[in-house]
Amino acid sequence: MNILTAAQTRQLDQATIKEQHTTSTALMERAATALASWLLRHYPPQVAGEVLLLCGPGNNGGDGLALARLLFGADYAVRLALLPADKYSDDYQYNHHVLPKTIPVSELSAGALPSIQPGTLVVDALFGTGLTRPLTGQAAAVVAHLNESGARVVAVDMPSGLLADAPQPDPAAPVVRATHTVSFGLPKLAFLLPQNAEFVGEWHVEDIGLSANFIAQADTPWHLTQLPAATPRPDVALPRRTKFAYKNTFGHALLLAGSRGKVGAAVLAAGACLRGGVGLLTVAVPGCGYDIIQTTRPEAMCLADAQADFISALPATKPYQAIGIGPGLGQDVASRAVLEKLLRETQVPLVIDADALNMLGEHRDLLDLLPENTVLTPHIGEFARLTEKTKDDYHRLDLLRAFAQQHRCLVVLKGAYTAVAAPDGHVYFNTTGNPGMGTGGSGDVLTGLLLALRADQRLAPLLAVRLAVLAHGHAGDLAAADTGEAGLVAGDLVQHIGPALRQLE
Numbered sequence: 236m237n238i239l240t241a242a243q244t245r246q247l248d249q250a251t252i253k254e255q256h257t258t259s260t261a262l263m264e265r266a267a268t269a270l271a272s273w274l275l276r277h278y279p280p281q282v283a284g285e286v287l288l289l290c291g292p293g294n295n296g297g298d299g300l301a302l303a304r305l306l307f308g309a310d311y312a313v314r315l316a317l318l319p320a321d322k323y324s325d326d327y328q329y330n331h332h333v334l335p336k337t338i339p340v341s342e343l344s345a346g347a348l349p350s351i352q353p354g355t356l357v358v359d360a361l362f363g364t365g366l367t368r369p370l371t372g373q374a375a376a377v378v379a380h381l382n383e384s385g386a387r388v389v390a391v392d393m394p395s396g397l398l399a400d401a402p403q404p405d406p407a408a409p410v411v412r413a414t415h416t417v418s419f420g421l422p423k424l425a426f427l428l429p430q431n432a433e434f435v436g437e438w439h440v441e442d443i444g445l446s447a448n449f450i451a452q453a454d455t456p457w458h459l460t461q462l463p464a465a466t467p468r469p470d471v472a473l474p475r476r477t478k479f480a481y482k483n484t485f486g487h488a489l490l491l492a493g494s495r496g497k498v499g500a501a502v503l504a505a506g507a508c509l510r511g512g513v514g515l516l517t518v519a520v521p522g523c524g525y526d527i528i529q530t531t532r533p534e535a536m537c538l539a540d541a542q543a544d545f546i547s548a549l550p551a552t553k554p555y556q557a558i559g560i561g562p563g564l565g566q567d568v569a570s571r572a573v574l575e576k577l578l579r580e581t582q583v584p585l586v587i588d589a590d591a592l593n594m595l596g597e598h599r600d601l602l603d604l605l606p607e608n609t610v611l612t613p614h615i616g617e618f619a620r621l622t623e624k625t626k627d628d629y630h631r632l633d634l635l636r637a638f639a640q641q642h643r644c645l646v647v648l649k650g651a652y653t654a655v656a657a658p659d660g661h662v663y664f665n666t667t668g669n670p671g672m673g674t675g676g677s678g679d680v681l682t683g684l685l686l687a688l689r690a691d692q693r694l695a696p697l698l699a700v701r702l703a704v705l706a707h708g709h710a711g712d713l714a715a716a717d718t719g720e721a722g723l724v725a726g727d728l729v730q731h732i733g734p735a736l737r738q739l740e
């Protein structure tokens with residue numbers, strides 16, 4: 236699914252109105268109805284207590300006014316505080332006009348801020364996607380007051396003061412710190428970036444029937460990868476295995492991994508590759524890893540390096556459809572020479588992770604040798620070593636796109652919303668996974684799974700990578716349902732890859 240830019244989000248309501256022969260007032264009513272239904276589910280009247288709605292002068296405030304009317308009709312105790320302005324949007328004015336007269340309304344001013352007890356449920360309908368500049372003056376005073384109050388805050392569409400797709404021009408200007416943000420139709424880019432988590436809180440998307448055609452046709456570099464069941468228009472799916480499929484269809488993969496003390500990384504990646512459906516797997520490990528791989532992963536073939544503690548020689552690469560290198564590899568100069576030889580000699584699809592990435596970061600001339608569509612899987616720290624220290628998350632996205640374009644590779648920037656950058660500069664944010672996956676070895680599992688899907692002869696490179704990242708996170712979610720997030724270990728991810736992949740078919 237596409238994620239729209241801020242400008243496209245502003246065009247979306249006009250496109251919907253035109254396409255569906257409806258009115259902006261009716262669209263606002265849909266938005267308010269969706270918000271009311273969300274509140275009824277999450278904060279029913281007896282849990283909510285009195286709800287304070289803070290409304291700005293535009294359509295975000297209009298949503299707040301319409302919501303106040305609907306909540307009042309659903310037996311909530313509501314009061315409104317309105318931000319004065321020189322002009323108000325038409326739909327704001329309409330919803331102000333039809334507000335039941337019994338709802339208490341006050342005017343917000345820096346000198347007379349409403350009292351907000353800790354725990355009060357506050358709806359932030361001050362500003363949404365129409366924000367054009369950092370908050371100052373009265374609006375800033377209201378937001379600062381709200382943030383200090385200890386209220387539970389539900390932000391309408393956006394936390395007020397936050398921009399939808401760009402960094403804050405003035406980091407000192409206040410932004411609402413919401414507990415929940417309830418957005419319409421699709422999430423904003425801002426929700427997916429760690430730097431905004433303190434403002435956005437937990438985000439939710441409510442369907443209000445916005446134009447699916449406009450969303451699908453929008454020219455944007457940003458996209459989401461979702462489980463097929465989570466979206467009406469799935470754009471990634473794993474093809475079923477046909478009756479007469481043979482192991483060659485699913486490829487023979489080579490994994491170069493492990494060093495003394497880190498053979499476990501090779502075991503995890505090998506397990507994930509096997510569970511990922513590879514046809515054949517050969518694992519190359521240092522001598523100390525031979526018995527370990529043969530015992531823990533009898534399904535895999537094993538090549539033991541002449542060196543006991545690290546990999547010092549590149550096996551013949553001819554038989555393989557994909558090669559993975561990096562998990563637990565260590566950074567011995569001999570292993571670096573293996574990486575360099577691999578890059579110079581092969582055009583086989585590669586997956587490069589962990590220490591192999593750090594070697595590339597230290598010897599950036601090697602980046603010029605990357606075969607097209609190589610998959611790199613850095614976390615934020617490893618990405619900084621490959622590029623430069625970043626100013627903020629938006630700057631990191633710029634670097635990510637530029638890097639993938641320059642080196643014609645696929646970069647999997649790992650995190651809560653793992654971002655896959657393609658050689659054409661498009662970025663796909665993953666939507667599965669949980670904080671339980673912040674545990675040693677989770678990344679090794681991803682590398683093994685990526686290797687399996689890159690070896691699968693049926694899958695184009697980008698599809699293979701998006702599917703692997705989606706399945707990895709989904710395996711994490713299935714595992715956490717059994718173990719809880721704290722109890723989750725990387726081996727649990729391997730166990731859940733099979734069921735996760737089945738749900739992507």
Ligand SMILES: NC(=O)C1=CN([C@@H]2O[C@H](COP(=O)(O)OP(=O)(O)OC[C@H]3O[C@@H](n4cnc5c(N)ncnc54)[C@H](OP(=O)(O)O)[C@@H]3O)[C@@H](O)[C@H]2O)[C@@H](O)CC1
Pocket residue numbers: 244245247248249262263266291292293294295296298320322323324361362363364365366367368369370371374391392393419445
């Ligand atoms: N998209 C959709 O499909 C749907 C959208 N809907 C809703 O519409 C919302 C967008 O509404 P919107 O465009 O009226 O903008 P909004 O955020 O209310 O702010 C504009 C007002 O704020 C003002 N202003 C701006 N910056 C300011 C500042 N720093 N400090 C002070 N003032 C500032 C600005 O004035 P100006 O810049 O002209 O001075 C203007 O008066 C969207 O978030 C969603 O809630 C749903 O109802 C239906 C479906």
Ligand SMILES: Nc1ncnc2c1ncn2[C@@H]1O[C@H](COP(=O)(O)OP(=O)(O)O)[C@@H](O)[C@H]1O
Pocket residue numbers: 614649650651652653667668669670671672673674675676677678679680681707708
């Ligand atoms: N909060 C989170 N939500 C979703 N996925 C997460 C979260 N934290 C970590 N992950 C995932 O877990 C994996 C961790 O990989 P990595 O940082 O390389 O760990 P390690 O080096 O220990 O294997 C990545 O795929 C990342 O996306």
Ligand SMILES: [K+]
Pocket residue numbers: 295359360361362363390391392393394395
């Ligand atoms: K808001």
